[in-house]
Amino acid sequence: MASKIYECIEKIGNRIIEEKEFLTELDREIGDADHGINMARGFSEVLAILPKDSDNIGELLKKTGMTLLSKVGGASGPLYGTAYMQAGKVCAGKTSLTPEDGKAIFEAVIAGIQKRGKAVKGEKTMLDAIIPASEAYSAAIDGGASLPDALDAMCKAAEEGVEFTKTIIATKGRASYLGERSIGHQDPGATSATYTLECIRDFVKGM
Amino acid sequence: MVGIVIVSHSWKVAEGIYDLAMQMASENEHIIAAGGMEDGSIGTDAMKIQEAIENADTGDGVAVLADLGSGIMSAEMAIEMLESDIDVRIADAPILEGAISAAVTSTSGASLDEVIEAAEEARTASKLS
Numbered sequence A: 001m002a003s004k005i006y007e008c009i010e011k012i013g014n015r016i017i018e019e020k021e022f023l024t025e026l027d028r029e030i031g032d033a034d035h036g037i038n039m040a041r042g043f044s045e046v047l048a049i050l051p052k053d054s055d056n057i058g059e060l061l062k063k064t065g066m067t068l069l070s071k072v073g074g075a076s077g078p079l080y081g082t083a084y085m086q087a088g089k090v091c092a093g094k095t096s097l098t099p100e101d102g103k104a105i106f107e108a109v110i111a112g113i114q115k116r117g118k119a120v121k122g123e124k125t126m127l128d129a130i131i132p133a134s135e136a137y138s139a140a141i142d143g144g145a146s147l148p149d150a151l152d153a154m155c156k157a158a159e160e161g162v163e164f165t166k167t168i169i170a171t172k173g174r175a176s177y178l179g180e181r182s183i184g185h186q187d188p189g190a191t192s193a194t195y196t197l198e199c200i201r202d203f204v205k206g207m
Numbered sequence B: 001m002v003g004i005v006i007v008s009h010s011w012k013v014a015e016g017i018y019d020l021a022m023q024m025a026s027e028n029e030h031i032i033a034a035g036g037m038e039d040g041s042i043g044t045d046a047m048k049i050q051e052a053i054e055n056a057d058t059g060d061g062v063a064v065l066a067d068l069g070s071g072i073m074s075a076e077m078a079i080e081m082l083e084s085d086i087d088v089r090i091a092d093a094p095i096l097e098g099a100i101s102a103a104v105t106s107t108s109g110a111s112l113d114e115v116i117e118a119a120e121e122a123r124t125a126s127k128l129s
């Protein structure tokens, strides 16, 4: 029987693969038209190699990260690769997670992406979805909100982050070559990060 | 001899730079092109770069020349994942000119620091004067 963590990663992978064309279109506007192709290639391989029945959360996240690192090809490879591997470290040896673990995962993921890509909030990258999502989630949990409410707040913040990327100039990644012409377009990586968070929310709510 | 790894999104670019460098460093067997993805598509693959670094090292260290964006990020990941203790540095240099300077300098028996320095000088060298 497939483990919960496998099913969650599978849900994310399937969503990314479904959105391949759209993510690639977004990257055509402000990049090199490959974000969806890159991510779908990575997740196809993840779904092919991940052991379905293992409930070792740390191990599955690490394997996902290593596979994305090698198969994605674009900047999102080392960035998502690092993100999943850092999440895997936080979850080492765990077979279940608490709402508090979610906060620790976010912190490790953000630190990893920032170390790798040297970007901060406001540079029109995936961080513009992930950082506000993390802040909203942690604030909700700390304020005593229920897990479903915290996950809703997380996704709402991520979606607002994607909207925000339309208003700013890219200063990191391929889109930075466009300068001001990058305004008006949403960031592909922030979009795929938001899909990821939505899948996690929907999965956890359905558990 | 210091090894050299050429990292590009395109295997054609990496192979092409390798060919140009080899014209001036034909006796150097420690220059390796690590371009593109396993299936030939455009992109960078940290695992492929890691393997190239391991194969390029003779004990004297390895200089990495990379193109843009994920070229650098994947090379950094590759270096972090190395299992053996190899002295590796990424040159902050244009990939083509840097690779040629590095190849020539390495072939003369220079140290890793000297190879990196030679590659990085290519960043400021004027082509028109």
Ligand SMILES: Nc1ncnc2c1ncn2[C@@H]1O[C@H](COP(=O)(O)OP(=O)(O)OP(=O)(O)O)[C@@H](O)[C@H]1O
Pocket: A027, A031, A032, A034, A035, A036, A038, A039, A073, A074, A075, A076, A077, A079, A113, A116, A117, A118, A119, A124, A125, A126, A127, A172, A173, A174, A187, A188, A189, A190, B009, B043, B044, B068, B069, B070, B071
């Ligand atoms: N330095 C960075 N820090 C954080 N996110 C980044 C950075 N550079 C790019 N990104 C994210 O990666 C997304 C693009 O991913 P994609 O898979 O298309 O890689 P790419 O830009 O084509 O890679 P490459 O560097 O190989 O050209 C961007 O939309 C952005 O969200």
Ligand SMILES: [Mg+2]
Pocket: A027, A031, A032, A033, A034, A035, A074, A174
């Ligand atoms: Mg791209």
